[in-house]
Amino acid sequence: MNASDVMIRAVATVGPDTPIAEVAKLMMLNDVSAVPVVDDKGGIVGIISEADLLRREEIGTERHRPWWLEAMTPATTLAAEFAKSHGKRVDELMSKEVITATEDTPLAQIAAILERNRIKRVPIMRGSELVGIVSQANLVQALASSAMATQDGWDESRMIKQEILSRLEQQTWTDFGNRNVIVTGGNVHLWGLVGSQAERKALTALVEGVPGVTGVIDEMIAAY
Template sequence: MKALDVMTSSVISVTPETTVRDAAKLLVQHRISAMPVVDGDGRLIGMVSEGDLLHRTEIGTEKSHRSWWLELVGSDRDAGDYVKSHGQTVADIMTRDAICVAELTPLNVIASILESHHIKRVPVVRDGRLVGIVSRANLVQALAAGAQDSAQPEASSDHDIRARLMAELAGRDWAFPGRNIVVRDGVVHLWGAVWSTDSLNAMCVAAQGIPGVKGVVDHTIPYPIMTGL
């Protein structure tokens, strides 16, 4: 699946001229934590979030002054902090060079972007213009709707189940060496020595994810740990 399959098309956005107060009202009214900033042509030019509104003079949360000797080497940062806390329009406080994706960006790429950049939503653009937004909630909604229940047919036999599971485990570092898999009447039996509980859990999840599997039985033993003599 791609961004266009799950994105919200009716996006709440603001312009650089929107007042800080109005931007805050929109965030509260629509129960969102961030929104895109667009110009008159609908082009994405930034994002404004709760974080941009955190340090404000109106509520007494502006950053405190530093000692005079730190100000000598950090005057530019102090000036930026002042604009953030005292600016009256979105242009003063917004985060520029916003991260964005295209309509055909795969969901796995979007998930990685959200996680690595510690953000909750990412704008979707077409030729620079805002066309939607994908949030973490959209990904969860796709999961709830069965987005990943692809048309993989149910395994027709125990042999088919075993072949699919072996293919799924091929090349996985956590798939322990010396493993043996036996499938009988739709039940997967795992044999061998496992590196860790995590690797065993991963094996079980892989087996349970194959259509037609009725259960998984663990016969494994801990992999021997060699210690120095």
Template structure:
């Protein structure tokens, strides 16, 4: 899936020379936490977010460094912080080096960009022009659509079991040689053993995602590789048989 498939357009943006009061009102009215900032020609020049208004003189939250840090920082960074706390125009408080993508960027690359830079939104450009924005909310909506678009169920228990083991064989963490799956009328019973409790959870999630599976019963045991202690599943402890 690409950015063009999920991005929001048209974009609510603000010009760089607009007053910060307008930016704040827009964010509150539109219930968004950030705005792309553009020049009069519509070219992206930065992003302004709620975080840019956290350290403000008006609320008494401006950053006041201790004297020893003032000496280390020097006048430049202190002047920058002063502008951030007192600036009245968007251009004075915005983040200038905004991370961007184009419409053909894969969503996987967008997520990696968000995680790497700890950001919640990425402007979408066509050349220098702002044409959209992709946010975490856009990704959630794409996920909901994908969850509703369920793949066709496997036809019959044999096909379900074959699909389970194809999926397990494709995962490096899966202990395929030590587990088994019995399928009856779409209900899967897992048996065998794992050497890490996290494998148990992952196996159950994998099986639950196989089309046609109606329920999963966990009869697997966990063998601690250090002590050799065997621990049965919670389901088996609740319903011994």
């Protein structure tokens, strides 16, 4: 399996000038722990994560040191910490060195990248274009999928999943996507938060209407 088999394709992004308050809201609404930062041409210029938002003066979590320890702390370190806690725009907090992979990168290599660099997700590129992102959660979902599916049925499962994702992209009443769907043979597991009973029923009906689907396993969590 490669990155293209498990990656999230509908990636939430922000620009360098995006206010920090908007980034926090975007992460919360999309249930993600980091978002890539792109320029006006769509090129990736950085990434901002929950870790970058931990030390904020608005909530009283900025770093404080005894005066004698602060006196020995390099000025560059103090300046960087101040920017993290007081910066108002993404480009003041984001990490500029972004580790990426391509669509055909094997999952074993993706796992090694995450482990070696102690990161939780890696953006997937097609040339200079951002086309997806793979997180630790996606690898866990891939493991769950492989444990339940046989290799012989993998191609069929992938075709069913792609059809489901295609139909989901056309709907405005849900934000379900790649990370919410696992297909094992003809069985489809639906994961994630749903905002209403109507959305739960609609998602089930959408999946049941896809050719090749023999069952829907409801793993969804109610947020209502």
